[in-house]
Amino acid sequence: MMAAIKSHLSRAELEGRYETAADPISKSHFHGLWLLSKGLEIDEVAELLSFSTRWVYELVRRYNEGGPDCLGDQRVNNGSEATILTPEALAALKQRIKSPPDDGGLWTSQGRTMVGQISWPQARA
8 A cells, every 4th residue: 555645855855864864763764754755565665674564654644744853763752761770870880880790700691680789779679
């Protein structure tokens, strides 16, 4: 099914946004809209970009209703604040990993936990 895309941006502008987007989420959103503007079907775009067809419809809806500013990672606008990795906890983590773990080993993803290494109230819950 062809998607009706409003002309907030021209096809060339969509392509330009796709090619120059700094973050991968915006890049894939503009890529999808650019492909749709070239005449590809929604299911073709979904397959090419590994999106569900429902998500392509959602991107078209967001773009049509709000323009290009409604694309990209919108989680920052979800209205909630960080509860586990707060700015304070991130700063503590960055400081803690400057020195070796208490057992003298190395910081790796295998067998090491930050629980008890940093005084995070959330980590002890």
